[in-house]
Amino acid sequence: MLDEHVAGHREIVPDPPPGDIAIRLQCVELRYGPKIVLSDCSMDCQRGEITCVIGLSGAGKSTILRVINGLRHASRGHVFVNGDETTHLSDRKLNEIRRKMGFAFQYSALFDSLTVGENVAYPLWEHTELNPTEIRERVEKTLETLGLEGVDKRMPSELSGGMQKRVGFARAVVNDPEIILFDEPTTGLDPIMTHVITETIQNIQKRLKATCVVVSHDMPSVYRVADNIAMLFEGTIIENGPVQQIKASRNPIVQQFLEGSEDGPIPL
Amino acid sequence: MSSEAPAQPFQGLASVRRFLSYTGGLTLLLGDATRYIVSMRFRFTEVIHQAYFLGVESAPIIILTSGFTGMVISLEAAAQAVAYGFSTLIGGSVAFGELRELGPILTGIVFAGRAGAAVTAQLGSMVVTEQVEALESMGVSPAKVLVAPRLLACVLTVPMLTIFADIVGVTAGFLMALIQVHLPGAIYWRSVQQTVIMSDFTKGLFKAAVFGLIVGLVACYEGLRARGGAEGVGKVTTHAVVTSIILIFAFNFLLSFLIF
Incomplete structure (x- = not known):
């Protein structure tokens, strides 16, 4: 009883992830007023690889990038960037971390x-x-x-x-930068420009050997650039792994999304 | 069973909370910007650019406003003063009112409408187009690059504009007295010299600097809290102008009470 009481007031910061993980989100919850945008959201981004976050429009994909960058603060949970827990950092320390990050915005x-x-x-x-x-x-x-x-x-x-x-x-x-965040890089572009942008992301990653997080629902581009894919649904990462693993997922939500089908558990 | 909507006993409390939240937000932003100004961690060229954009481009409107105000005071005062044999007081009354009250307050109000609205709209559109988030994502504080230069430009510019307003207002008053009651220049200007003292002028400039601070701070704060699209920017811009004008009147009373 006492332990529960103490735990409710003093959050224990978990150990930082191993060095090959550049970004870790651990049980992150984010609310805008009463609305829960991210709930129990956990994912790892391997250092020097491209992780694509996919999901429906309004699922909270862009919010994940903002949480990683510290533009939004998680209500609960932990965010590790290059081993530093960023949820409770001062603005000055957060700015030092941001300087090693690039953020390409949707617009x-x-x-x-x-x-x-x-x-x-x-x-x-x-x-x-x-x-x-x-x-x-x-x-x-x-x-x-x-x-x-x-x-x-x-x-x-x-x-x-x-x-x-x-x-x-x-x-x-x-x-x-060591980490680059891309928010919907191909949305609203014609197929040729989409191809150019997708190649550009690959070239940037190869040149800088940076850890990249790409938020997109343009699946052909995702398959071309991604080393790993994380599927976000209703504020939670429901599947996270290499591209082949995601393609072979038996999760009906993931399958419906990848197939672009109307039939399935995802409410229209 | 009544079907009426339940009463809201805490509505007053919510208003107090909003007021405290607003003043708290202004205070924090002022503290943040002051930190950068005091430690000289801002681009001085940006201050010059903003002073030009906000000050020089507001000057014609302020000159017009204060010119007409000086003329109307002189117009009202001259006929009465001549009728009662006090024509030697016309210059003094115009200058006294202009330097202590009308110069600073009119400049502040016009500046709030012209420059304050421009600052809020500019920062508001930067917020809704994610430009402010882009700054933050680079580890750059908006208080440093956006607020500090604008605040400093406002505090420096409004007193300078007030000097113009004072000169134009008193001179316009003289022209009106000359045209209306054929008052000789020597009498008008001697009356000015005998009535006003240097501290009337300097205290008026101090008030103007405070008004500049109010306009700059409110404009930046409102701009940075813009949400949504064009409608959101429009709302905060209107709110910034209204709030600035109310605060200018309130602080004008407070400062007149304290320093004169």
């Missing part, structure tokens, strides 16, 4: 008052001691890697959706 989230070059340079201005010439060189090189030569002087509003996505990627990877 790019480019700063509309800055040029493309300034957008990509922003993390370098804030977090490095590089001089303006070095920053310019790094920005040009990063833009070139993503097939965006010569656009650094243009404003984000002058670019197509696909180019904006790639500028968002460039900003996310310009300071060589």
Whole structure:
């Protein structure tokens, strides 16, 4: 009785995961007021691999990325990033962890008052001691890697959706992060641009050897890039493992989602 | 059994909670931004840029407003003063009112409507397009790069605009007295010199700086709590202007009571 009482007030932080796991979510719960967005959500992301989080629209996929980055704080549970438990960190320590992370947003989230070059340079201005010439060189090189030569002087509003996505990627990877989070990278793009973006993610991961978490429900892209897949349903990870394991899953929810079928346990 | 909706005995309590939450939020944001300003951890070029955007572009409206206000005070006062033989007091009364009250408060109100609304709309649209989250995801504090420069620009700009407002208001008052009752310039300006003292001017500028702080802080706070899309941005923008104007009037009374 006493133990239960004490446990309710003093949460015991579990041991950090082994070194080959870059990100661990352990029994994470997240609420927006009375609404539970994530519930008992647990998953591991292997270091240097691409983990894709799949699930229905509104299932909480993007929220998982925000929890990993510390933009949303879990109401319960633990989040480990590179061995550090981040749920109760101070803003200063959290910012140190965020500096080793890149976040490519669904709608790019480019700063509309800055040029493309300034957008990509922003993390370098804030977090490095590089001089303006070095920053310019790094920005040009990063833009070139993503097939965006010569656009650094243009404003984000002058670019197509696909180019904006790639500028968002460039900003996310310009300071060589250890972890990169991609939120719906191919949503709303035509098949050719989807292919380009998917290849870009693979190339970035190979070049930086970073741990990537990609949130998507575009299954052809997921199969191309993923090393591991985690399926999120009603705020909980119901299946997590290598691609072949997920494809062979006997879970009817996973099967219905992968087949894109109307018939099954997923309510329409 | 009554089918009426149950009474809400805690509605008053909820309002108090909202008020405390709002003032607490403002205080925390002010503390956060002040920390960056005091430790000089912000881009000074951004302050200049914001001072130009907020201040210089507000100047024409403020000059117009204070010019017409100075003229109307002079118009009302001149005829009465001449009729009762107090024409030597026209300049003093216009300058006294302008420097201590009308200059700072009109500048503050116009600044809230022009610059405060612009800041809230700008930050609000940055929030709804995830630009603020993008900053945070990079480990960059919005208080450092967005709030601190805007707050400092507002605190520096409103007193400068008030100086313009004071000069234009008093000069416009003179022109009106000249046209209306043919008051000689020497009498008007001597009256100004005899009536107002330097501290009337400096205390007016202090009030203006406080109004600048209010407008900047409320505008940034409201902008950063925008939710939804364009409708959400519109709501916080309106709320920011209304709140700023109410606070300017309240603080004007408080400061006049305390410092004059």
